[in-house]
Amino acid sequence: xxxxxxxxxxxxxxxxxxxxxxxxxxxxxxxxxxxxxxxxxxxxxxxxxxxxxxxxxxxxxxxxxxxxxxxxxxxxxxxxxxxxxxxxxxxxxxxxxxxxxxxxxxxxxxxxxxxxxxxxxxxxxxxxxxxxxxxxxxxxxxxxxxxxxxxxxxxxxxxxxxxxxxxxxxxxxxxxxxxxxxxxxxxxxxxxxxxxxxxxxxxxxxxxxxxxxxxxxxxxxxxxxxxxxxxxxxxxxxxxxxxxxxxxxxxxxxxxxxxxxxxxxxxxxxxxxxxxxxxxxxxxxxxxxxxxxxxxxxxxxxxxxxxxxxxxxxxxxxxxxxxxxxxxxxxxxxxxxxxxxxxxxxxxxxxxxxxxxxxxxxxxxxxxxx
Amino acid sequence: xxxxxxxxxxxxxxxxxxxxxxxxxxxxxxxxxxxxxxxxxxxxxxxxxxxxxxxxxxxxxxxxxxxxxxxxxxxxxxxxxxxxxxxxxxxxxxxxxxxxxxxxxxxxxxxxxxxxxxxxxxxxxxxxxxxxxxxxxxxxxxxxxxxxxxxxxxxxxxxxxxxxxxxxxxxxxxxxxxxxxxxxxxxxxxxxxxxxxxxxxxxxxxxxxxxxxxxxxxxxxxxxxxxxxxxxxxxxxxxxxxxxxxxxxxxxxxxxxxxxxxxxxxxxxxxxxxxxxxxxxxxxxxxxxxxxxxxxxxxxxxxxxxxxxxxxxxxxxxxxxxxxxxxxxxxxxxxxxxxxxxxxxxxxxxxxxxxxxxxxxxxxxxxxxxxxxxxxxxxxxxxxxxxxxxxxxxxxxxxxxxxxxxxxxxxxx
Numbered sequence: 001x002x003x004x005x006x007x008x009x010x011x012x013x014x015x016x017x018x019x020x021x022x023x024x025x026x027x028x029x030x031x032x033x034x035x036x037x038x039x040x041x042x043x044x045x046x047x048x049x050x051x052x053x054x055x056x057x058x059x060x061x062x063x064x065x066x067x068x069x070x071x072x073x074x075x076x077x078x079x080x081x082x083x084x085x086x087x088x089x090x091x092x093x094x095x096x097x098x099x100x101x102x103x104x105x106x107x108x109x110x111x112x113x114x115x116x117x118x119x120x121x122x123x124x125x126x127x128x129x130x131x132x133x134x135x136x137x138x139x140x141x142x143x144x145x146x147x148x149x150x151x152x153x154x155x156x157x158x159x160x161x162x163x164x165x166x167x168x169x170x171x172x173x174x175x176x177x178x179x180x181x182x183x184x185x186x187x188x189x190x191x192x193x194x195x196x197x198x199x200x201x202x203x204x205x206x207x208x209x210x211x212x213x214x215x216x217x218x219x220x221x222x223x224x225x226x227x228x229x230x231x232x233x234x235x236x237x238x239x240x241x242x243x244x245x246x247x248x249x250x251x252x253x254x255x256x257x258x259x260x261x262x263x264x265x266x267x268x269x270x271x272x273x274x275x276x277x278x279x280x281x282x283x284x285x286x287x288x289x290x291x292x293x294x295x296x297x298x299x300x301x302x303x304x305x306x307x308x309x310x311x312x313x314x315x316x317x318x319x320x321x322x323x324x325x326x327x328x329x330x331x332x333x334x335x336x337x338x339x340x341x342x343x344x345x346x347x348x349x350x351x352x353x354x355x356x357x358x359x360x361x362x363x364x365x366x367x368x369x370x
Numbered sequence: 371x372x373x374x375x376x377x378x379x380x381x382x383x384x385x386x387x388x389x390x391x392x393x394x395x396x397x398x399x400x401x402x403x404x405x406x407x408x409x410x411x412x413x414x415x416x417x418x419x420x421x422x423x424x425x426x427x428x429x430x431x432x433x434x435x436x437x438x439x440x441x442x443x444x445x446x447x448x449x450x451x452x453x454x455x456x457x458x459x460x461x462x463x464x465x466x467x468x469x470x471x472x473x474x475x476x477x478x479x480x481x482x483x484x485x486x487x488x489x490x491x492x493x494x495x496x497x498x499x500x501x502x503x504x505x506x507x508x509x510x511x512x513x514x515x516x517x518x519x520x521x522x523x524x525x526x527x528x529x530x531x532x533x534x535x536x537x538x539x540x541x542x543x544x545x546x547x548x549x550x551x552x553x554x555x556x557x558x559x560x561x562x563x564x565x566x567x568x569x570x571x572x573x574x575x576x577x578x579x580x581x582x583x584x585x586x587x588x589x590x591x592x593x594x595x596x597x598x599x600x601x602x603x604x605x606x607x608x609x610x611x612x613x614x615x616x617x618x619x620x621x622x623x624x625x626x627x628x629x630x631x632x633x634x635x636x637x638x639x640x641x642x643x644x645x646x647x648x649x650x651x652x653x654x655x656x657x658x659x660x661x662x663x664x665x666x667x668x669x670x671x672x673x674x675x676x677x678x679x680x681x682x683x684x685x686x687x688x689x690x691x692x693x694x695x696x697x698x699x700x701x702x703x704x705x706x707x708x709x710x711x712x713x714x715x716x717x718x719x720x721x722x723x724x725x726x727x728x729x730x731x732x733x734x735x736x737x738x739x740x741x742x743x744x745x746x747x748x749x750x751x752x753x754x755x756x757x758x759x760x761x762x763x764x765x766x767x768x769x770x771x772x773x774x775x776x777x778x779x780x781x782x783x
Contacts, residue, residue, distance in 0.1 A: 085680045
């Protein structure tokens, strides 16, 4: 089995630093997600692990072996591409067995392995078909199957679900997760979709501008985002941000632009009154009633009371079981999430309650969490 | 509404010339001949008589080389005698005390003449035969001995059996007025295939590596791609002038270089357009020079259409450059390659310009292809009917080629 270690790995394209010296350890048998907006360097990082992209500086080790200058085929890896990269002139069977054949595997063993993988993926009856005779989901499975046949220590995925329609994508998400539980090889998975990242990964690496912003389990990243970028990237609809400053008199609070003052259960900030901050709160932590519960199952804790914010409801977007409200308070517009049967209408004024236990403060310059 | 003009156009410019040449090929149309009369398929094929061509007469099979040599040495003293055999006359060679019955003819003069030819004019060779024996063989090095003519097939069959009394190599020559009986036509068919397949194979051999090189990323790639198409876009009438100079019998730049570098002695310079093998190579070379950019560009288009991810996957799968070419690139380019080959084959098969400008079919018809021969016979010599018949011969041959290639493409798709 294999772990992957990246040490100060850097990639330049001319003057552009696509990946700016990152350190990353992918543990053995882990499902690790690289996620970030386009151009953040996640795909480049994956391609450097695969050996498709030269490393400008730094080292890559797979299972303790330095592979930085090895050819892709000598790295004990297999990869699933965004476009599936199936050979159009070969049958499914040949597509899956191609790499094994090139390695000179005996026919009987090769046949056994292809059929085994085909059974896992439900491709047995399609083995003699050509890729163009298959549906998108089936092609996707063939691409995964071709990678699985290699029995490589590390499986790399480059946005493999982005070409599927929404319904199939949800289905394949579950399939891939189940697959990981049964084959237990190390998987590195690149996506720009934060939902995919949250649902599939053992750990998530959030990248931006060629650097790593935060590494952690989905819950860690959700609960304790390291920066306003991470906080804004993970979560749907995204976190609301307001500019403000710390107020300490008579008790610690945050004074938002527009004169709205919210109490904070942060006695450690008593001495930094006047400090500029960015105040962040997720839509699911705003509720319509003081006694009501937010989406999170955390009850109002003793640390901080919910803060009342008078606001006007501007837009209502029903999602089905939930509804997203766009509201405006004196500090600016924000979004919140509530039950569909809340009985609220656009244009109405309401007192909304911010769960101050789930509020975040960020430094406006460094973006780091305070 | 647009259908009518389209039908009119097709009728006027495509169907009319085609049908006209079909009609013409069945008439005695000739230059200066005002009225054309229907003559049936005689332009295509009209047999007048048959001849038997015979060579390598085995005069005797002897147990030792010495005896064979004695027999061959004695032929100067030998003579031909004729004697009646039934209603016919038999020619017998009397050499070194042996009587060798050679042939039988209806007329005594014929028998004596042909017998004399075998005895005096042919080379007598001694050849080793099976079982440690030696044969004396009369061989004609320039033209075979001709028997006939015979008016019909029945006579030909009988004569083939009865005329020659010693083992010999025989073949039948059909004489007639149709193009099928014209030896130059047969030669033109052979030359057309040589020319077509020669150029196509060489075009592929040059085009594939060129396309692979141009598909790589390097500085000046665009410029090189631009330069590549020059031979293809300049009119052949102009570019051929350069080739005429390159292939000139006296001032050829190739000869000059070869002599200058000491590869060739000045007395042995190559007569590109005058020697039969060099002439065919020369016209093939000019066609390849003109046609390979098209092949290259089509293959290049096929290569560009292969997604990068597939080639990257092949690398991850462990394929080296050669394996990537054989297992991935070639199969993916094949359909478009076949289309280009189909076009190119048709162009080469019907090519007139290149050959007409470079050799005009010469020397001695050695580069004459169907299109030039049709022009030569139909326009220059004035036998319009025959010229039309020759052009129409290209049609079924091309139809077969196109059929097979389309069949192949359909199977691929």
